[in-house]
Amino acid sequence: MQGPRFESTERYIAGDDLAVAVNAAVALERPLLVKGEPGTGKTVLAEEVAASLGLPLITWHVKSTTKAQAGLYEYDAVARLRDSQLGSESVHDIGNYIVKGKLWEAFETEGGAVLLIDEIDKADIEFPNDLLQELDRMEFFVYETKQTIRATKRPVIIITSNNEKELPDAFLRRCFFHYIQFPDGATMASIVKAHYPDLHKEVLNEALGLFFGIRSVPNLKKRPSTSELLDWIRLLVIEHVKPGDLEEKAQANAVPPFIGSLVKNEQDMDRLAQWVGSRGWRR
Known part of the structure; x- marks a missing residue:
């Protein structure tokens, strides 16, 4: 060509x-x-x-x-x-x-x-x-x-x-x-780095873990997309989320901050709460 x-x-x-x-x-x-x-x-x-x-x-x-x-x-x-x-x-x-x-x-x-x-x-x-x-x-x-x-x-x-x-x-x-195809973890990490090159590696890993954890919840009406992940990362950057903050939320089975960037209807919010309540954030 x-x-x-x-x-x-x-x-x-x-x-x-x-x-x-x-x-x-x-x-x-x-x-x-x-x-x-x-x-x-x-x-x-x-x-x-x-x-x-x-x-x-x-x-x-x-x-x-x-x-x-x-x-x-x-x-x-x-x-x-x-x-x-x-x-x-x-x-x-x-x-x-x-x-x-x-x-x-x-x-x-x-x-x-x-x-x-x-x-x-x-x-x-x-x-x-x-x-x-x-x-x-x-x-x-x-x-x-x-x-x-x-x-x-x-x-x-x-x-x-x-x-x-x-x-x-x-x-x-x-x-x-x-x-x-929806990006795998490595590709998604590269996409995020392209937009936020200064993002701390630990924050990136924690964010991706939670993101793919949400996508793994069964029967979601709308799974979060790449563009929604980038919106969420932007909020984490604006609010100066530190390494360990997201992991602490995950260990406590708490809802991640700014969840409205990733989950867009009440039915999926309920499914996410039930899933995390019964299984935690294990994928």
Whole structure:
């Protein structure tokens, strides 16, 4: 593979398999579909890929109401009608009422771009299918202006999904797929060190022990994620938590400080309390 390649950065620790997936998708000129638990860095991955490849990042946040057409363009007929009633000269050029979408923006970016289609599974099931031709051919037709928009350089496309719904097979065939496994202890330690290089090693070890202890509690509705761990570590740093403080809490089977950074609903709080009460913090 020629040209810049994606690798781990000082801020983003990517496993070898993830780096291989990114570079393979770039080489194949296929969208990279990334799945994984919420908070495992799928969205941040696009930012780091853009920085690594020296390309601008264009982000399309998908919602339940998002339609594929919005990524291409939208025709503002209401604005044109209003201008017509006001006697504006702009109504004679329909192009004045075409609103470019994120895909159009990525297509016309000189030198290429990284396009993030974030949380594609939030939209309805037809959303991915409605983008098949545009992602394949890297072009689309604007009916109002009778023009074809083609990519000046094929963008690097990263698509994230939280597995809220299954994606169509026809769409999956056009993607390179990668599932981001939840980091193990050593990898998680590296991630924390990348963000908090001055964190005392003992505090780090105690924090990770409690964090993975919480994740091991059975039947949690939502297990804490990497991003939530980093929020928690930030609070520990702000409050100058010292070595031994967290271990003391664990030995007393007490709730860790700032638990609201890690556990986000009352049912999981109850499960955690019952688990610790019966077993302590043994994993």
